[in-house]
Amino acid sequence: MAATIPPRAAYAEDPSKSRGRKVAEAESLTRTPFARDRDRIIHATAFRRLKEKTQVFVAHEGDHFRTRLTHSLEVAQIARSLATALGLDADLAETIALAHDLGHPPFGHAGEDELQIQMQGYGGFDHNVQTFRVVTKLERRYPRFDGLNLTWETLEGIIKHNGPVTDKLDRPSWSAITEFDAEYDLRLGGWASAEAQVAALADDIAYNNHDVDDGVNAGLFYLKELLDVPLIGPHVASAFADYPDCDHGIIRLEAVRRMIGAMVEDVLAETRRRAEAARLASPEDVRTQDHAVVAFSRDMVEDLSALRTFLMERMYRHWRVNRTRSQARRILAEMFQLFMAEPDVLPTEWFVRAQQRDEAGRARLVCDYIAGMTDRFAIEEHRKLFHLDVWN
Template identity: 50%
Template sequence: MEYDRTQLGFGTGTRAPWAADPWTSRGRLFAEPVSPTRSEFQRDRDRIVHTTAFRRLKHKTQVFVAHEGDHYRTRLTHTIEVAQIARALARALKLDEDLAEGVALVHDFGHTPFGHTGEEALAELLSGAGGFDHNAQSLRIVTTLERRYADFDGLNLTWETLEGLVKHNGPLTGPGTAPVPEPIMAYNASHDLWLGSHSGLEAQTAAIADDIAYNTHDIDDGLRSGLITLEMLEELPLIARLMAEVRGRYPDLEEPRLINEIMRRQITAMVEDVIAVTQANIARTKPESADDVRHAGQTMAHFSDEFAAADHEIKTFLYAHLYRHPEVMRVRESATLIVNDLFAAFMADPGAMGDKHSHAGFEELPTELRMQRVSDYLSGMTDTYAIAAHRRLFDRTPELR
């Protein structure tokens, strides 16, 4: 029986001219037949969800190591929250929701065990061999390291999803940009992702959704941990205003409900601000296509000046009181030791990575390639796997509690 695509639920009726159109995608590096039941961006999202890398996110640190408590966010729950906010923004702005969700779901694939601590440790270890960048590692995972399909390595995602992955925070080349990580440059040589332009609006919504999600849930997790308190949040004008609003309406509300009411209002306020700013930017620049957005010379989806100031205040507060808290720093030191020890062990004995990773001729490879191979293996580990590997290889493993 043949499908009638016009009767399926991904028509173009609500998509704005500035949105990405899955039916006119720039395609995939390796050509594939069109799906009769899913748009190109739906296929990308589905492929992302079914990867090993996506499943591993459930045991990778956001702020608190997973076994410190069952209710703290992991990299997976953070990713799901980002995807929900990105999809809400995309719907309000008449964008392609599947593309926005796909970019949100894949944006943290390259994160190491122990979150930013592991990334910083690997970056230092590889400082003489190109360094380590989680965004570039995400691209390596979806273009090379995931090996699920008979016809190609990686996921063979569309140009638009890959562009959003590498450029969701803005152009990578041009005035004021940092050197582009080598894995991105290498891939770009065969599949030009327009590194000098902004991304489409779908990727921009995923990027701002990331900020909204972690600004909110890191406060929530910080309160849950006891490392920050409601009284400390009074120094943040936006949070203090929302707190007063909730307490005025519900004077006898118990603390867990009070915290949730504050957090949901924070997300709503930030989302509504981004929608208003983006709509104003669209009205002013009048883009007639997704490429007009890419070449607008500015980020279109961002906070207003008022909320950008609030965003900065929240980030400064979190760095001072949560990310750099002595208890968090103590755990970070232990995590850094584990990553450094494992890297040294695998460089000295590739067989310690397991038979399937013990490739013949490893010792004859140039040093940079050996380091890249160890980095690929180590960065893909979950927190729990890294701790178990360290216990297997070393007499003493530090406690991450």
């Protein structure tokens, strides 16, 4: 039996009622404003660079592990499915999902940690803020404005998909958000749309599942070790029971597929329960709640916490991952310090801009240059700068 697409929910965003863009533009004749935002993100240079930015494993370690690009596509697929099932605007949920990692530097969280250290005294670094700066300033593709000039709803969702952010605005790294908000109010103290919340939960579903998949695939732990781990364990057991003679690689994929399904069903049930209890009648009702509308159940949150504890111990802190993390941080630290001391080794267009800035401004420019690098480019750039056997 074919799936039935539910009617539009009363609390779904309506693209025909979008609050528009900071710089007014004529509407597209073929796309809604949110679909147009999605297309602008897909065509952005920063989106293409995600193909060689790491999740856990550095991009050169193997072709089968997730990158930021494949992760973003998985998040977008889950977000679109969730939004459709809830009667929300699938284009907006997909757009925010595709954009959510644009500001990540090379080498994942290790890269972010190192840039935060190097930027102490210069305003700090935060990948969520960097994502916002990418779509509002750093992408340069249009003659009338910097950035992508996305709709209010997309910008709100990008910066608030994890919830209100007023408690972060006193951090130096969030000054760019404060400045933008002063000119274009994003209501930073309230929740974002249900579509943005869907994108946030889709991110949780995607990365927890693919980290299990990648961890087993990398040999950091074995499939049968997951049998006693909450959330994933029952799905591994049921897959073995249903297919006792099947290759373990297929069992791994089947268990992950079942876990994704279980997490999706949990989000749908809990969200419907909360929406009904709150009697949501408009998108505005979502923003004025004192809690998230799109959420996991309490039982799922507990099981997910246990799974994350396992992954932290067995994967994220594995000595092989620690070793690449250590190498990555040294690469970024050495490049940052060299570019600050000798800006004339930057590419010409970046050097020209560096000359026009004070020390703090130059540090931000160097940070932007490094943050935009892919893993592979960062490794090669470091080799050219620090190894005498490379003379090009």
